[in-house]
Amino acid sequence: MSDPVIRIENLSFQWSAGLAPCLDIPHFEVQAGERIFLYGPSGSGKSTLLGLFGGVLLPQRGSLRLLGVELPQCSASERDRFRAGHVGFLFQQFNLIPYLSVLDNVLLPCRFSSRRRQRAIDSGRSLHDEALRLLDHLDIDTSLHHREATQLSVGQQQRVAAARALIGRPEIVIADEPTSALDADRQIAFLDLMMHESDAAGSTLVFVSHDRRLATAFDREIALPAINHAAVLEAAA
Amino acid sequence: MKHLLILAARSAWNRRLTLGMTLVAVTLSVTLLLGVERIRHDAREGFSHSVSGTDLIVGASTSHVQLMLYAVFRIGEATNNMRWQSYLDLKLNPAVAWAVPLSLGDSHRGFPVLGTNASYFDHFRYGDDRALGFKEGQPFKGVFDAVLGADVADQLGYKLGDRIVLTHGIGGIGGLEHADKPFVVTGILAPTGTPVDRTVHVSLEAISAIHLDWQGGAPLPGFSIPQQFVQKFDLTPKDITAVLVGLKSRIGVFKMQRYVADYAGEPLLAVLPGAALSQLWQVIGTVEQALLAVATMVVVVGLAGLVAVVLASLNERRRELAILRSVGARPVDVFVLLILEGLFITLLGCILGVALLAGASAVIGPWVQTRYGIGVAPRLISPDELRLLAAVIGAGLMSSLVPGYRAYRLSLADGLTPRL
Numbered sequence: 032m033s034d035p036v037i038r039i040e041n042l043s044f045q046w047s048a049g050l051a052p053c054l055d056i057p058h059f060e061v062q063a064g065e066r067i068f069l070y071g072p073s074g075s076g077k078s079t080l081l082g083l084f085g086g087v088l089l090p091q092r093g094s095l096r097l098l099g100v101e102l103p104q105c106s107a108s109e110r111d112r113f114r115a116g117h118v119g120f121l122f123q124q125f126n127l128i129p130y131l132s133v134l135d136n137v138l139l140p141c142r143f144s145s146r147r148r149q150r151a152i153d154s155g156r157s158l159h160d161e162a163l164r165l166l167d168h169l170d171i172d173t174s175l176h177h178r179e180a181t182q183l184s185v186g187q188q189q190r191v192a193a194a195r196a197l198i199g200r201p202e203i204v205i206a207d208e209p210t211s212a213l214d215a216d217r218q219i220a221f222l223d224l225m226m227h228e229s230d231a232a233g234s235t236l237v238f239v240s241h242d243r244r245l246a247t248a249f250d251r252e253i254a255l256p257a258i259n260h261a262a263v264l265e266a267a268a
Numbered sequence: 269m270k271h272l273l274i275l276a277a278r279s280a281w282n283r284r285l286t287l288g289m290t291l292v293a294v295t296l297s298v299t300l301l302l303g304v305e306r307i308r309h310d311a312r313e314g315f316s317h318s319v320s321g322t323d324l325i326v327g328a329s330t331s332h333v334q335l336m337l338y339a340v341f342r343i344g345e346a347t348n349n350m351r352w353q354s355y356l357d358l359k360l361n362p363a364v365a366w367a368v369p370l371s372l373g374d375s376h377r378g379f380p381v382l383g384t385n386a387s388y389f390d391h392f393r394y395g396d397d398r399a400l401g402f403k404e405g406q407p408f409k410g411v412f413d414a415v416l417g418a419d420v421a422d423q424l425g426y427k428l429g430d431r432i433v434l435t436h437g438i439g440g441i442g443g444l445e446h447a448d449k450p451f452v453v454t455g456i457l458a459p460t461g462t463p464v465d466r467t468v469h470v471s472l473e474a475i476s477a478i479h480l481d482w483q484g485g486a487p488l489p490g491f492s493i494p495q496q497f498v499q500k501f502d503l504t505p506k507d508i509t510a511v512l513v514g515l516k517s518r519i520g521v522f523k524m525q526r527y528v529a530d531y532a533g534e535p536l537l538a539v540l541p542g543a544a545l546s547q548l549w550q551v552i553g554t555v556e557q558a559l560l561a562v563a564t565m566v567v568v569v570g571l572a573g574l575v576a577v578v579l580a581s582l583n584e585r586r587r588e589l590a591i592l593r594s595v596g597a598r599p600v601d602v603f604v605l606l607i608l609e610g611l612f613i614t615l616l617g618c619i620l621g622v623a624l625l626a627g628a629s630a631v632i633g634p635w636v637q638t639r640y641g642i643g644v645a646p647r648l649i650s651p652d653e654l655r656l657l658a659a660v661i662g663a664g665l666m667s668s669l670v671p672g673y674r675a676y677r678l679s680l681a682d683g684l685t686p687r688l
Contacts, residue, residue, distance in 0.1 A: 081684060082683045085593075085684045087593065111597075111598040115597075120594040125587055139592075143271070143597055144596045
């Protein structure tokens with residue numbers, strides 16, 4: 032097989048020089064196409080890890096390779112470009128820009144990354160049609176496409192955010208508690224859609240949650256406290 | 269860059285109420301700044317175009333600026349007159365090519381009345397050495413003929429043959445009228461853009477005639493001389509207000525000025541229009557600077573308000589900025605986004621300010637022209653005003669750096685998850 036999609040070696044991160052490290056991960060790997068459930072109770076350094084994956088934080092020590100790229104060795108703008116081109120993010124709530132329409136929200140990554148735009152139209156469709164296809168697959172009715180994001184229900188907003196994370200088929204999709212604002216049966220439905228579409232996009236899915244009941248649907252479950260050897264402080268959450 | 273522009277515009281539109289109020293402030297401050305500059309410019313322009321070809325203005329001893337103001341601009345009143353004999357002496361001086369007597373003091377519905385003689389229409393020059401032209405009719409011939417400036421005829425709707433009544437004093441309303449001796453309009457001048465347009469011209473004899481039965485600024489009670497009999501009296505004026513003098517050679521101007529100053533008959537003063545004007549600018553210059561400084565401060569206040577509003581919005585926008593970061597925006601993009609917002613408001617404020625000023629000059633321009641004799645030329649924008657606008661836009665850009673830099677720092681610190 033090729034390189035792992037995510038590979039961490041002897042990584043350590045602390046917020047400032049005097050403080051104890053909040054992340055200390057000797058080894059962590061995710062293979063291409065895997066669907067990972069990363070169990071992270073609050074205070075386990077979850078947000079910090081996401082910041083590292085996104086390239087907005089840098090470890091003080093150790094190696095962090097995404098798709099074979101050693102992020103700590105890249106410049107800030109290279110990391111920004113990497114994130115834009117290869118990683119789709121999906122957060123707990125308020126994922127959408129309130130003053131943009133549903134469609135414009137979905138298309139945002141393609142505005143910031145020419146790679147995502149190129150990959151979105153590789154399918155032979157126009158950018159617009161690709162956004163429509165994704166929204167359709169994620170059960171967003173056409174009548175909602177030109178609404179402002181704030182007029183949608185929370186569940187609809189999360190599905191639009193999922194379409195945005197998936198457009199242009201990023202290699203990595205990182206979802207941080209995307210279902211916690213949904214009720215139980217909607218959680219399952221959302222998870223199904225999300226997995227199906229990330230498979231279709233060929234993306235590796237890293238799903239972070241504190242709710243272990245969702246773990247059964249994934250290929251592999253990893254507990255962040257198990258791989259993180261740092262004595263984590265509550266404040267880091 | 270284009271998508272950032274669209275984002276900035278959409279985001280600003282989303283907060284249109286608060287930003288709208290800021291826009292109003294910026295617009296009004298720009299209007300004020302340009303308005304002050306425009307009036308300053310047009311006043312100077314108007315003043316320096318009002319007289320040309322006249323080498324000296326001679327009047328009773330007073331200040332240089334004052335003599336200039338009432339003789340040419342019809343602003344203020346002469347405190348003393350000069351004798352007719354002094355005018356005759358001046359006219360006969362071998363260095364003098366022509367001398368036009370001026371007699372002021374009456375008015376017609378707020379417009380000043382100038383008593384002079386026919387040589388006025390031959391020798392008076394304005395602007396770039398341009399002579400007066402008649403739109404209709406001809407110079408006055410009879411005692412009770414009047415020649416109207418273009419604005420007088422235009423605004424009061426007079427045509428040739430109309431009868432008008434002069435008012436004693438320059439007050440306009442409330443003055444005593446020379447109702448027993450009406451004048452007939454025999455000529456209307458072409459527009460000049462100078463105080464001539466607002467002047468009613470009559471002969472010196474007419475000025476004498478309407479005051480025959482007056483004394484001390486009021487009609488003599490129980491004594492009236494009918495209009496048809498005035499010719500039986502000697503209508504040669506006893507005194508006049510000022511004389512416009514043209515010399516045979518400009519080289520002799522200072523010699524002539526000294527001659528007038530040393531004139532034995534009575535204390536007289538001769539001023540060079542150019543020198544008096546530059547004195548005037550020195551006086552007015554301070555006021556202009558003060559006005560421009562105040563207008564500039566108002567613009568600064570407007571821009572400070574803009575910075576405050578954009579800064580205040582940043583806290584509630586941290587989530588928005590974090591989302592943008594997560595879809596690939598660089599901190600620099602966030603910086604640019606905020607700069608664009610400030611620039612939008614400043615640019616829009618400038619455009620609206622220019623439009624507002626154009627509207628205002630179209631509406632109150634004619635009033636300012638009549639009331640103060642400052643012709644506000646209808647135009648969108650002049651090069652000087654453009655320079656001021658560029659300075660405002662530059663200042664807007666500079667002040668946008670403040671929220672821009674703050675947002676940059678915030679988005680660096682927040683990364684993908686805002687710490688609210």
